[in-house]
Amino acid sequence: MRKYILTLTAAILVAGASYAQNPVNRTADVFTGGVRTSNVTLTPTSTMLNVAMDIDYSAAEVGKKESLDIVPVLTDGTNVKELPAIGLYGGRRYWNFLRNGGKTGRDFKLYKTGKAPQTEHYTANVPYESWMDNCQLLLRQTSRGCCNSTINQGVSTLASLTKKEEFKFNPQLVYVQPVAEAVKLRAEQGEAHLEYAVGKGTVDPNFKDNAAEIKKITDIVNLLAANKDEYKVKGISLTGFASPDGRYSTNERLAMDRTGSLKAVVKNALKDVNIPISTSYEAEDWDGVIKFLENSSLDKKDDLLAIARGNLTPDQKEQKIKASYPQVYRTLLDECFPALRRSSYEVNYEVASYADVNQIKNKISSNPKDLSLNEFFLAANSVEKGSPEFNSIMEKALAQYPDNEIAILNAANAAMNAGNLSRAGELLSKIKAGGTSQQAPYVTYAKAVYEALSGNYAKATSLFTTIKDKIPEAAAAIAQLAKAK
Numbered sequence: 001m002r003k004y005i006l007t008l009t010a011a012i013l014v015a016g017a018s019y020a021q022n023p024v025n026r027t028a029d030v031f032t033g034g035v036r037t038s039n040v041t042l043t044p045t046s047t048m049l050n051v052a053m054d055i056d057y058s059a060a061e062v063g064k065k066e067s068l069d070i071v072p073v074l075t076d077g078t079n080v081k082e083l084p085a086i087g088l089y090g091g092r093r094y095w096n097f098l099r100n101g102g103k104t105g106r107d108f109k110l111y112k113t114g115k116a117p118q119t120e121h122y123t124a125n126v127p128y129e130s131w132m133d134n135c136q137l138l139l140r141q142t143s144r145g146c147c148n149s150t151i152n153q154g155v156s157t158l159a160s161l162t163k164k165e166e167f168k169f170n171p172q173l174v175y176v177q178p179v180a181e182a183v184k185l186r187a188e189q190g191e192a193h194l195e196y197a198v199g200k201g202t203v204d205p206n207f208k209d210n211a212a213e214i215k216k217i218t219d220i221v222n223l224l225a226a227n228k229d230e231y232k233v234k235g236i237s238l239t240g241f242a243s244p245d246g247r248y249s250t251n252e253r254l255a256m257d258r259t260g261s262l263k264a265v266v267k268n269a270l271k272d273v274n275i276p277i278s279t280s281y282e283a284e285d286w287d288g289v290i291k292f293l294e295n296s297s298l299d300k301k302d303d304l305l306a307i308a309r310g311n312l313t314p315d316q317k318e319q320k321i322k323a324s325y326p327q328v329y330r331t332l333l334d335e336c337f338p339a340l341r342r343s344s345y346e347v348n349y350e351v352a353s354y355a356d357v358n359q360i361k362n363k364i365s366s367n368p369k370d371l372s373l374n375e376f377f378l379a380a381n382s383v384e385k386g387s388p389e390f391n392s393i394m395e396k397a398l399a400q401y402p403d404n405e406i407a408i409l410n411a412a413n414a415a416m417n418a419g420n421l422s423r424a425g426e427l428l429s430k431i432k433a434g435g436t437s438q439q440a441p442y443v444t445y446a447k448a449v450y451e452a453l454s455g456n457y458a459k460a461t462s463l464f465t466t467i468k469d470k471i472p473e474a475a476a477a478i479a480q481l482a483k484a485k
Contacts, residue, residue: 031141031143031152031153031154032141032154032156033060033061033062033068033070033088033141033143033152033154034057034059034060034061035055035056035057035059035060035068035070035088035139036055036056036059037053037054037055037056037139037158038053038054038056039052039053039054040052040053040137040158040159041053041159042135042137042159042161044128044132044161045128046128047127047128048125048126048127048128049074049125049126049127049128049132050123050124050125051072051074051083051122051123051124051125051126051137052121052122052123052124053072053121053122053158054119054120054121054122055070055086055119055120055121055122056118056119057111057116057117057118057119057120058118058119060088060113060116062088062089062090062113062143063090063145064090064091064092064093064113065090065092065093065145065146066089066090066093066143066144066145066151067087067088067089067090067093067097067143067144068087068088068089068141068142068143068144069085069086069087069140069141069142069144070085070086070087070088070139070140070141071083071085071086071139071140071141071142072084072085072122072124072137072138072139072140072158073137073138073139073140073155074126074132074135074136074137074138075135075136075138076131076132076134076135076136078131079129079131079135081126081129081132083107083124083126084107084108084109084124085107085108086108086109086111086122087108087109087110087111088111088116089110089111089112090112090113091112091113091114094110094112094113097110132161133161133162133163134160134161134162134163135160135161136157136158136159136160136161137157137158137159137160137161138155138156138157138158139155139156139158140153140154140155141153141155141156167483167484169452169453169477169480169481169484170480171416171449171452171453171473171477172473172476172477173413173416173446173449174413174442174445174446174471174473175377175409175410175413176406176409176410176439176442177374177377178372178373178374178377178404178406178407179374180353180372180374180375181353181372181373181374183350184350184351184352184353184370184372185234185348185349185350185351186348186349186350186351186369186370187346187348187349188220188346188347188349189344189345189346189347190216190217190220190344190345191342191343191344191345192213192214192216192217192262192342192343192344192345193209193213193339193341193342194210194213194214194258194262194341194342194343195207195208195209195210196254196258196341199250199254201253201254201256201257201258201261202257202258202261203258203261203262203264203265205265214262214265214266214269215269216345217236217266217345217347218266218269218270220347221233221236221266221270221272221275221347222270222271224347224349225270225271225272225275226271229352230351230352230370231349231350231351231352232349232350233272233275233347233348233349234276234348234349234350235275235276235277235278235348236266236275236276236277236278236345236346236347236348237277237278237279237280237345237346237348238259238262238263238266238277238278238279238280238343238344238345239259239279239280239281239282239343239344239345240255240256240258240259240262240279240280240281240282240342240343241255241281241282241285241288241340241341241342241343241344242254242255242258242281242282242283242284242285242340242341243284243285243288243336243337243338243340243341244284244285244286244289244314244317244318244337244340245318245332245333245337247315248283248284248313248314248315251283251284252281252283252284255281255282255283256281258281258343259279259280259281259343260279262279262343263277263279283314284314285340286308286314286317288336288339288340289308289332289336289340290305290308290309292335292336292339293305293308298328298331299328300325300328303324303325304321304325304328307320307321308321351370353372353375354370354371354375355378357378357379357382360375360376360379361379363375364376364379364393364396368396368399368400369400371400373397373400373401373404373406373407376393376394376396376397376400376407377397377410379393380393380394380397380410386414386417386418388418390414391414391415391417391418394407394410394411394413394414395411395414397410397411398410398411398427405431405439405443406439408427408428408430408431409427409428409431409439409442409443409446411427412424412427412428412446412450413446413449415427416446416449416450416453421450421453421454424446424450425450425454428443428446428447428450431443441467441470441471442471444463444466444467445463445464445467445471445473445474447463448460448461448463448464448467448474448477449477451463452477452481457481457484460477460481461478461481461482464477464478464481465478
């Protein structure tokens with residue numbers, strides 16, 4: 001079987017961004033003032049960035065007239081965001097700072113040496129900005145002496161934050177090309193409800209609405225026969241039905257005579273009298289009675305159905321219903337039996353094959369029944385892959401061939417390409433046990449793509465693995481999914 005492979009751009013994004021946090025070891029020669037940090041974390045949300053760490057002041061070295069300013073800083077090398085600072089002040093400098101107003105112009109936590117905690121858990125929340133996707137957390141420490149002069153200063157890197165690229169699964173959707181029909185046979189079916197004089201087996205075209213009912217059949221045949229370039233009528237099948245009222249033998253004769261008479265009338269009305277017409281008949285349509293009862297709300301409905309479905313002869317069934325349920329029998333006479341006196345017809349014909357894409361597209365709009373599944377595929381293959389028109393053609397092909405596995409599979413692929421996973425899942429669920437032996441690998445591949453697009457990477461990988469030796473695209477899909485781990 002030939003197949004056509006399309007590389008499409010359907011993708012699914014992992015919900016929410018992910019980040020890598022990389023702790024950085026400070027170099028030994030960076031000035032730290034004796035302050036140590038641990039458990040450093042940078043936690044981004046959609047709107048905020050949380051900075052947290054444990055700070056140990058126990059080894060800090062600050063003289064009585066000195067101070068140590070500790071400032072966490074976020075930066076990407078261009079943008080800089082200072083976080084709330086901490087000051088360790090020696091006793092004399094601490095009191096001088098307070099006497100002079102104790103203001104720094106920024107968020108500041110002040111500790112007097114000897115009164116500072118040994119350790120504390122530091123947190124800060126800042127509005128998230130895009131540059132923070134890739135940033136570093138620095139700790140700037142400045143030792144100051146008299147007149148606020150700088151004695152020493154050092155900047156150490158505590159951690160970095162790197163936004164991971166969001167994983168995108170870009171599947172290669174595999175569409176299967178159907179095998180072309182060697183002979184395109186089609187059939188038009190319907191029913192003609194003819195009226196007969198009481199007890200008569202002859203069809204009178206001029207009686208009541210018989211002319212219009214006969215025309216249902218002949219119009220179809222004559223229209224097909226008039227377009228010989230596209231259609232070839234193979235034959236007509238007529239089946240006559242009689243209702244169960246009356247004796248079975250009488251009804252059998254009437255059904256046979258009426259069908260034979262209808263054949264003669266139809267043949268006389270055809271422009272091509274050489275079209276073969278076959279006939280059959282059913283003396284009493286008890287299946288029609290059962291269907292009527294099933295859809296009714298009649299009293300004793302279950303009892304009536306038991307009689308209709310039972311093993312009695314047709315005459316015995318009628319007599320039992322008539323004797324046991326006379327009122328219901330009258331309802332059947334008025335509402336059920338008349339509709340059962342009918343003739344069904346089937347016009348069988350052959351349709352030409354179409355190779356011209358424009359002609360196929362016209363048929364899709366005007367008479368899609370004339371097209372084979374392969375012709376739908378040819379039309380889809382002539383437009384942009386994955387376009388709305390492409391997807392529409394695949395859906396219309398499915399409408400004509402609702403039980404065909406290839407039609408279901410291709411429509412499911414089109415739905416996934418359009419991002420309609422619910423539709424794809426609904427379609428794929430209709431193919432039982434992976435499909436027929438011939439289509440099974442392609443069905444499995446499509447189901448694996450569906451699982452991957454749904455975020456079920458482990459299940460998708462397992463399915464791809466089972467058919468990687470049969471469908472080359474499966475190996476590429478497995479390699480893609482490995483990056484999502």
